[in-house]
Amino acid sequence: MEEPTTFERHVYKNASVYHYMKISLDLENGKRSFSDAQFKQLIISALKELYGEVGAAFPFDLLKFDPSSLKAILRVYNKGLVKLWSALTLLGSYQNEACAFRVIQVSPFLLALSGNSRELQFGESLTS
């Protein structure tokens, strides 16, 4: 007789110390070439404008950057999430050109950023 499998229930409350953000940069006059360093510098300048030198010093990482679509994945500590998000929102211009950051997805798990239900594309057979 096989023993019944015992269930263990795990509840994680804020298991991750990080939050991951998927963002994209919209520029007024279409696309232009950005290097990853320039992109991070732009975010740091936004932080510095809103939160000063203290705010510009807090740690965050640019994990992935796609120069063609100007989309990036950021990793921040939970503590700095609100600061980073607000700084991104309030950034208005890059080199006298209007621009805006769009926050696409935010999640404590990196895996969750792999799929986005809002951008779900149905196959030809389903839509036609």
Added chain:
Amino acid sequence: MVRFKSRYLLCEVCVPERNSLQLLDERAIHHTLRAAVNRAHGDYGSALFNIGVNVKYLNALTGVVFIRCRKAHYRLIWSALPFITHLEDRGQTQNVQCFFNCIHVGGTIKTSQKFLAQYNRQQLHRMLLDCNTDAEKQHVRRALLSCSVGNVKREEADDEEGSDDDDE
């Protein structure tokens, strides 16, 4: 009964030459403080600075400053104090080198004032130990006794005004 709670930062302005303390005015200190908060904490800091921060009292003779700020974000103002290196005077183009030494953080003007009196007494005891000769001791004693009561009374009147403000 609801009231705004405040924190009073009791600071000592340290300058290289004592004469330059006379140049201080409340506006210059407010201006310098705003610049320091803006540099350290950006627009967010400036916005918090605009609500409820003011220079309550300035003693240009001893370089003692009372800064009042809201209790909710006094740490933000407090943390910007060490980054002040000079005071900008609008009238005179010269910059006064200085630093702010925050010696007490109090909830009311009254406790801060008590602390200041105690602190000054302590400093006096410390300095009296440096007197080597009797002549020096006599000199200090005479200087203390020569403080006229009129001056003291006027100061007390000022202080009472200060604590009245606190109750608002």
